[in-house]
Amino acid sequence: MTDKVQTVTQNNMNSSLLTQDLAKIIKRYKKYSLYIKRLLEETDKSYSEIIDRHILTPDKCSSIKISKSDRQYINSLPSLPLGLIVCSQTYYGKARFVNEFLNESLLPESSIVNKTDVVRMIRIMHHSTPSASLNISGSFELLETDYDQRSLSWSNAPRDYIIVKDEKKSTLSSDEHDHEETALLEIRKPLEFLGNNLQILITPTNQKLHVKQIISQITENIIPIFIYIIDQGKLFDHDIVELELFHSIAPDQPILFIRIDQDSSTKEPTSNIGETPCVQVFRQLCDLGFLSLLTTENCEQTPEVNLSKFQSDMIDNGFNNFPLFLNYIKKHLNRLTIRAVSIIQRSHELCLDLFNDSAFDMARDILITPKRISYAHEKERELYDSLIALTNSKQNEIQKLILQAVNDSQERLTDQACSLEIPGIELTDQLTVKTARDLKKCTSVIQEFILVRLNKAIADKLSSSVNILHQDYVGTLTRCLKNLENKEDDETNVSASKALHEIIQSAYQVNITLQTNSNLFKLLIDRMKELFRTFSWSNCPRIDPEFKRSIASNMLNNLSEAKLAKSVCTQLNDRIRMSHYNFESLLKQLEHRHSDRLKSTEDKQQRVRKDFTPKIARHLLESTSLKDLIQYDLPKQGREVGRGQYGVVYECESWANQRSCVLKSVIPPDDRHWNDLALEFHYLRRIPDHPRVVKLIGSVIDYSYPDHTPVLLIMERLSRDLHIALKNKLPFQIRIRIALDVVEGLRYLHGLGLVHRDIKLKNVLLDEANHARITDLGFCKPEVMMSGSLVGTPIHMAPDLFTSKYDHTVDVYAFGILFWYICSNGVKLPNNFDVCTSKDVLWSKVKQGLRPERLSVFTDECWEIMTKCWDTQPSNRPYLGEVQEKLEQIFSKEIINV
Numbered sequence: 001m002t003d004k005v006q007t008v009t010q011n012n013m014n015s016s017l018l019t020q021d022l023a024k025i026i027k028r029y030k031k032y033s034l035y036i037k038r039l040l041e042e043t044d045k046s047y048s049e050i051i052d053r054h055i056l057t058p059d060k061c062s063s064i065k066i067s068k069s070d071r072q073y074i075n076s077l078p079s080l081p082l083g084l085i086v087c088s089q090t091y092y093g094k095a096r097f098v099n100e101f102l103n104e105s106l107l108p109e110s111s112i113v114n115k116t117d118v119v120r121m122i123r124i125m126h127h128s129t130p131s132a133s134l135n136i137s138g139s140f141e142l143l144e145t146d147y148d149q150r151s152l153s154w155s156n157a158p159r160d161y162i163i164v165k166d167e168k169k170s171t172l173s174s175d176e177h178d179h180e181e182t183a184l185l186e187i188r189k190p191l192e193f194l195g196n197n198l199q200i201l202i203t204p205t206n207q208k209l210h211v212k213q214i215i216s217q218i219t220e221n222i223i224p225i226f227i228y229i230i231d232q233g234k235l236f237d238h239d240i241v242e243l244e245l246f247h248s249i250a251p252d253q254p255i256l257f258i259r260i261d262q263d264s265s266t267k268e269p270t271s272n273i274g275e276t277p278c279v280q281v282f283r284q285l286c287d288l289g290f291l292s293l294l295t296t297e298n299c300e301q302t303p304e305v306n307l308s309k310f311q312s313d314m315i316d317n318g319f320n321n322f323p324l325f326l327n328y329i330k331k332h333l334n335r336l337t338i339r340a341v342s343i344i345q346r347s348h349e350l351c352l353d354l355f356n357d358s359a360f361d362m363a364r365d366i367l368i369t370p371k372r373i374s375y376a377h378e379k380e381r382e383l384y385d386s387l388i389a390l391t392n393s394k395q396n397e398i399q400k401l402i403l404q405a406v407n408d409s410q411e412r413l414t415d416q417a418c419s420l421e422i423p424g425i426e427l428t429d430q431l432t433v434k435t436a437r438d439l440k441k442c443t444s445v446i447q448e449f450i451l452v453r454l455n456k457a458i459a460d461k462l463s464s465s466v467n468i469l470h471q472d473y474v475g476t477l478t479r480c481l482k483n484l485e486n487k488e489d490d491e492t493n494v495s496a497s498k499a500l501h502e503i504i505q506s507a508y509q510v511n512i513t514l515q516t517n518s519n520l521f522k523l524l525i526d527r528m529k530e531l532f533r534t535f536s537w538s539n540c541p542r543i544d545p546e547f548k549r550s551i552a553s554n555m556l557n558n559l560s561e562a563k564l565a566k567s568v569c570t571q572l573n574d575r576i577r578m579s580h581y582n583f584e585s586l587l588k589q590l591e592h593r594h595s596d597r598l599k600s601t602e603d604k605q606q607r608v609r610k611d612f613t614p615k616i617a618r619h620l621l622e623s624t625s626l627k628d629l630i631q632y633d634l635p636k637q638g639r640e641v642g643r644g645q646y647g648v649v650y651e652c653e654s655w656a657n658q659r660s661c662v663l664k665s666v667i668p669p670d671d672r673h674w675n676d677l678a679l680e681f682h683y684l685r686r687i688p689d690h691p692r693v694v695k696l697i698g699s700v701i702d703y704s705y706p707d708h709t710p711v712l713l714i715m716e717r718l719s720r721d722l723h724i725a726l727k728n729k730l731p732f733q734i735r736i737r738i739a740l741d742v743v744e745g746l747r748y749l750h751g752l753g754l755v756h757r758d759i760k761l762k763n764v765l766l767d768e769a770n771h772a773r774i775t776d777l778g779f780c781k782p783e784v785m786m787s788g789s790l791v792g793t794p795i796h797m798a799p800d801l802f803t804s805k806y807d808h809t810v811d812v813y814a815f816g817i818l819f820w821y822i823c824s825n826g827v828k829l830p831n832n833f834d835v836c837t838s839k840d841v842l843w844s845k846v847k848q849g850l851r852p853e854r855l856s857v858f859t860d861e862c863w864e865i866m867t868k869c870w871d872t873q874p875s876n877r878p879y880l881g882e883v884q885e886k887l888e889q890i891f892s893k894e895i896i897n898v
């Protein structure tokens with residue numbers, strides 16, 4: 001008796017803890033779902049601005065947009081209730097689980113319901129007043145008057161509510177019976193811990209419905225969590241078929257299998273093959289592909305990779321293992337929210353990548369376009385000059401060509417002329433013409449015949465020899481202009497490359513069109529006709545072959561190849577000159593259009609750098625931090641390690657499966673700081689792990705304070721910074737190795753296109769073995785994203801930082817100053833700087849050339865390195881590769897000496 005009382009009390013306690021913890025888990029899930037929804041709304045707002053302002057091209061905009069189905073999924077999480085869907089091998093398994101879960105005997109168990117009874121689908125939900133109803137797909141309600149009347153306190157569901165009446169015994173038609181069978185029993189009663197956020201849904205038993213139909217009906221308007229109770233010693237064939245079907249219909253849906261001890265009254269005989277039921281069931285579930293020998297811990301480390309695989313789990317002895325049940329629910333809900341936030345996070349990452357690419361493109365465009373235009377000018381001029389020179393110098397050649405063509409074809413043409421038929425002419429018996437008009441006609445037919453063939457011969461000669469333009473010479477200019485033109489929005493404009501094409505055409509005209517009806521061709525004929533006009537006839541000749549031959553050879557002999565050649569060249573010259581003027585004016589127009597376009601590109605570039613990149617980086621900081629928060633919770637803050645200008649650094653024992661971390665807690669006071677932090681975070685997390693750069697583990701935004709939101713950046717922990725280390729002095733050899741580490745780290749960052757912009761003692765951290773890593777990438781940016789802001793720590797700032805146009809060599813300058821400290825083996829300010837009364841005085845002196853003084857301990861090699869690094873002229877500063885080489889020489893020498 002006492003034992004029983006104790007068990008009941010224990011059960012009550014367990015149950016109340018379970019319900020409290022479950023409520024907490026669901027509350028947390030709902031809170032994060034709402035954050036994610038808000039983040040989606042804010043992201044949408046930013047994306048609308050990006051679209052409205054044409055910051056990205058329409059196809060790029062559509063690539064970052066979150067799809068309709070993803071959007072529906074994200075919005076469904078905070079708005080739809082969770083549904084704990086209870087499946088089992090038997091009805092008893094479901095009833096036992098639900099009753100245990102609710103800690104009351106709501107569903108009738110073995111003594112009341114028979115094994116063969118058809119049990120309907122049941123929904124249990126919280127409501128302040130108890131009631132029950134039968135629903136079809138939630139839209140159609142079959143009311144049976146006494147259901148509500150009989151409900152009373154609703155501590156037990158009557159048998160006839162849950163059992164579908166036998167078809168044979170029922171008075172209903174077959175259709176009505178089907179409706180009656182698929183109807184869902186909805187039980188509403190006060191169940192505070194379920195609240196509005198959780199419902200329990202019990203799958204039907206012994207119904208004829210297909211698994212697919214059951215899944216679609218039961219998951220309607222809820223976020224499902226599938227639970228499968230195994231209440232028999234093993235899975236039977238029909239269970240396996242059902243589970244296989246489930247797996248094929250909903251492959252991404254994980255299931256929590258809960259094995260409970262068999263109820264003796266419903267026990268089925270199981271084959272004993274020497275395995276415990278737990279092992280047998282586990283093996284069966286592995287065979288089905290639901291479970292794997294891979295531990296769940298392994299799965300947890302990479303939740304995205306395993307989103308659809310091996311998320312199912314099994315709990316043995318389910319009723320005594322509610323903490324495991326809760327743990328599964330928490331993991332499952334985490335996966336849902338992580339999936340949602342990952343969708344947004346990926347879109348943010350893609351958007352920032354596109355910004356980065358477009359920043360590169362814009363910077364390149366701004367740099368290259370003016371160069372291309374002047375290149376086009378220069379090349380066209382060269383082309384024009386050489387064409388003119390060529391046509392002038394070709395006159396003799398052309399003359400020779402014409403003469404050669406005439407000589408080559410003279411015999412053939414006169415022979416052909418002899419046998420030429422002259423149609424439409426009536427001749428006398430003596431072969432003479434009857435009228436002067438006929439004689440003229442005969443002459444013109446022969447002339448025409450000769451002219452056409454002669455022209456063909458000349459044209460062939462010219463075209464094969466006037467290969468005056470080299471393809472690559474023209475090709476380069478064409479490509480250059482094509483690139484310029486591609487940037488043009490207005491395609492209907494007459495382009496400079498069309499003008500270029502014209503100039504090439506005219507130069508090649510001889511080659512291209514002489515054989516056909518070109519102007520040049522006509523000109524040749526006209527020219528020749530003019531030359532033959534002088535031909536006169538003394539008496540009326542016989543129109544015989546002799547006559548035809550004499551006309552033909554007369555023509556060919558009288559041809560003035562010099563005049564013809566001159567005429568060809570003048571024509572070519574005129575054409576080239578005209579094309580050139582045309583080209584020049586079109587290129588001018590193109591230049592104007594480009595200069596307007598570049599102005600707006602510069603504006604766009606500024607907007608991308610200064611407004612949109614920080615904005616999306618901030619969204620990304622939120623999405624990534626939220627994901628980390630869901631996955632790993634808030635890190636535990638240990639003792640303070642150090643303080644910077646913007647945040648406090650604390651120890652943190654472990655977080656996200658990493659031991660020995662620090663968390664840098666920053667409370668950005670305004671939007672500018674938020675943006676800086678977001679950018680720092682964005683660039684830092686993109687940097688692949690490198691031994692010389694401090695590793696960022698993750699970030700979390702702590703939303704638990706009402707008036708401020710600290711951002712926690714969690715990083716690997718090192719032992720101290722270089723400032724502290726130098727204060728305590730270090731051997732020379734170690735200091736040189738530290739300098740080498742810093743150079744290596746900087747070279748790595750520069751190789752990624754990044755500029756650190758804040759190299760100083762406190763941003764170099766040392767590990768236990770005094771190896772250095774660069775940290776604090778707050779100002780670190782890709783070179784193309786830098787808008788010339790004045791950032792850094794005064795004494796390390798290069799004078800060119802004040803010109804708003806600077807590059808990665810500002811890091812080389814800062815390294816020079818850092819190296820001065822390293823060589824001085826201390827932290828005392830250089831005397832030359834110490835005398836400056838303010839930051840402004842210091843900067844103005846540095847601009848005038850003031851640098852740290854040489855200390856007596858400095859070797860010549862070291863002094864040379866630092867002085868070269870801090871050269872006023874950025875282009876005179878050495879490459880870091882050179883610095884590394886010099887430092888390595890010093891280091892090796894030191895080793896030998898030691």
Ligand SMILES: Nc1ncnc2c1ncn2[C@@H]1O[C@H](COP(=O)(O)OP(=O)(O)OP(=O)(O)O)[C@@H](O)[C@H]1O
Nearest residue numbers: 642643644645646649662715716717718721762776
């Ligand atoms: N990963 C870390 N491991 C150990 N100590 C660290 C780590 N990060 C920072 N610290 C300590 O915390 C101090 C403060 O670091 P923080 O990056 O906030 O600022 P800072 O670089 O000193 O200055 P600022 O904020 O002006 O850039 C550092 O000087 C260093 O001593």
